[in-house]
Amino acid sequence: MTGVLHHVCAGVVLLGSAATLYVTAPLLLGLAxxxxxxxxxxxxxxDTNGWLELLVELLRVALVVAMVxxxxxxxxxxx
Numbered sequence: 001m002t003g004v005l006h007h008v009c010a011g012v013v014l015l016g017s018a019a020t021l022y023v024t025a026p027l028l029l030g031l032a033x034x035x036x037x038x039x040x041x042x043x044x045x046x047d048t049n050g051w052l053e054l055l056v057e058l059l060r061v062a063l064v065v066a067m068v069x070x071x072x073x074x075x076x077x078x079x
Contacts, residue, residue, distance in 0.1 A: 038059075
């Protein structure tokens with residue numbers, strides 16, 4: 001049972017670290033808010049423009065790349 005408890009505690013620590021990193025990095029917040037705002041506009045206006053959809057997806061890819069880069073720098077991993 002202690003092995004399971006160790007993994008659960010490690011998971012909680014990981015989630016807490018990820019949340020802390022996410023809310024303390026302005027770059028990540030900015031890259032998260034812009035596609036969310038564009039998606040909200042799409043849903044509200046009913047705009048099904050393919051270019052807007054492509055922009056949202058590209059911004060999400062940029063967000064994931066930025067998360068990896070900021071996370072590596074935050075943990076001090078050389079890359």
